[in-house]
Amino acid sequence: MNSAPHILLLQQSLPPISSPQNPRPTLRPSLPAHNSTPGARKSTPTYITACAKTTRKTGGRRKNPDDYHATLTALNSKGRFPRKSLGQHYMLDSEINDQLVAAAEVGEGDVVLEIGPGTGSLTNVLINAGATVLAIEKDPYMATLVSERFGQTGQLKVLQEDFVKCHIHSHMSSLLGSIESSGASSRHAKVVANIPFNISTDVVKQLLPMGDIFSEVVLLLQEETAFRLVESYLRTSEYRPINVFVNFYSDPEFKFKVPRTNFFPQPNVDAAVVKFRLKQPTQYPPVSSTKSFFSMVNSAFNGKRKMLRKSLQHICTPSEIESALENVGRPATSRPEELTTDDFVKLHNLIVKE
Numbered sequence: 001m002n003s004a005p006h007i008l009l010l011q012q013s014l015p016p017i018s019s020p021q022n023p024r025p026t027l028r029p030s031l032p033a034h035n036s037t038p039g040a041r042k043s044t045p046t047y048i049t050a051c052a053k054t055t056r057k058t059g060g061r062r063k064n065p066d067d068y069h070a071t072l073t074a075l076n077s078k079g080r081f082p083r084k085s086l087g088q089h090y091m092l093d094s095e096i097n098d099q100l101v102a103a104a105e106v107g108e109g110d111v112v113l114e115i116g117p118g119t120g121s122l123t124n125v126l127i128n129a130g131a132t133v134l135a136i137e138k139d140p141y142m143a144t145l146v147s148e149r150f151g152q153t154g155q156l157k158v159l160q161e162d163f164v165k166c167h168i169h170s171h172m173s174s175l176l177g178s179i180e181s182s183g184a185s186s187r188h189a190k191v192v193a194n195i196p197f198n199i200s201t202d203v204v205k206q207l208l209p210m211g212d213i214f215s216e217v218v219l220l221l222q223e224e225t226a227f228r229l230v231e232s233y234l235r236t237s238e239y240r241p242i243n244v245f246v247n248f249y250s251d252p253e254f255k256f257k258v259p260r261t262n263f264f265p266q267p268n269v270d271a272a273v274v275k276f277r278l279k280q281p282t283q284y285p286p287v288s289s290t291k292s293f294f295s296m297v298n299s300a301f302n303g304k305r306k307m308l309r310k311s312l313q314h315i316c317t318p319s320e321i322e323s324a325l326e327n328v329g330r331p332a333t334s335r336p337e338e339l340t341t342d343d344f345v346k347l348h349n350l351i352v353k354e
């Protein structure tokens with residue numbers, strides 16, 4: 001007998017899941033076998049009970065193929081329940097997936113990287129838009145599920161790997177190469193993904209410097225992360241090296257907020273969509289070495305409360321830093337949070353000799 005966990009779906013007399021009065025329920029494990037009804041067989045699987053029904057689209061609007069019940073049914077088919085460690089919060093509103101795909105302007109013939117396809121709700125919209133999708137999924141069960149769901153289309157390649165560890169540049173280059181050699185146009189690929197919040201920084205750090213293969217990266221992130229990456233302003237304590245990094249490699253844009261009630265299970269925070277338009281390598285600000293540039297930026301912020309003429313003393317003398325700042329058009333007493341990405345580039349080129 002299969003002892004894998006299942007999801008028991010109660011379809012009757014269920015409260016709506018998206019109203020504030022009826023917060024979306026969470027999956028909860030039933031009592032373990034030793035607490036179950038006397039006489040129950042020992043091999044009874046651990047049931048997960050979900051007490052909710054989805055809001056259905058009516059009045060001529062199309063039905064969401066990835067609503068609450070469909071998501072649970074898909075998980076149940078593999079005996080799965082959402083895993084917190086994998087950031088598994090599934091999107092229930094296909095209109096938000098439509099907006100994600102529209103934000104990246106995905107169209108016929110595009111090649112798209114999706115990180116964490118899960119049950120395939122976003123993958124479905126991407127495929128319907130005419131894209132060929134490379135999906136990286138860490139959870140082997142979800143990788144199988146999404147392969148089975150779209151295997152027939154010929155528009156999906158699934159890699160069961162951890163995105164953080166995989167060689168995404170070479171995977172994507174070889175996919176683009178094979179599409180090109182089949183006679184199709186060789187446009188840049190795009191990234192569209194509802195990613196697990198715990199790998200957001202890794203994803204941004206890996207993908208943004210890949211302007212040679214990607215033109216846009218559209219990510220559904222934790223709202224706070226989205227603000228931190230896009231709307232941290234000069235002279236505030238939120239302004240960090242990551243902002244210099246993001247602006248060096250891309251033009252970021254905050255697109256829209258996604259309330260937490262749209263996910264199952266519901267996370268503790270809201271989300272938001274950010275679009276990064278990647279710069280091509282020829283458009284990067286001119287520095288002799290990106291390694292020494294970001295190392296200088298990090299050093300500058302390490303001494304956050306210090307003036308640059310102190311925190312960058314390991315590179316050159318305070319008076320050399322003061323005159324370089326003057327050259328950049330900044331006061332000799334400048335602190336890191338007062339410099340734009342362009343200012344840092346100019347400062348680097350004046351003080352770092354290689």
Ligand SMILES: C[S@@+](CC[C@H](N)C(=O)[O-])C[C@H]1O[C@@H](n2cnc3c(N)ncnc32)[C@H](O)[C@@H]1O
Pocket residue numbers: 086087088089090091092115116117118119120121122136137138139142161162163164194195196197199
């Ligand atoms: C937030 S869910 C999104 C699922 C689906 N895209 C959706 O919108 O409903 C994140 C997905 O990423 C997968 N995942 C988590 N960590 C991953 C990693 N390091 N590499 C690749 N996939 C990962 C999870 O298994 C899960 O399917």
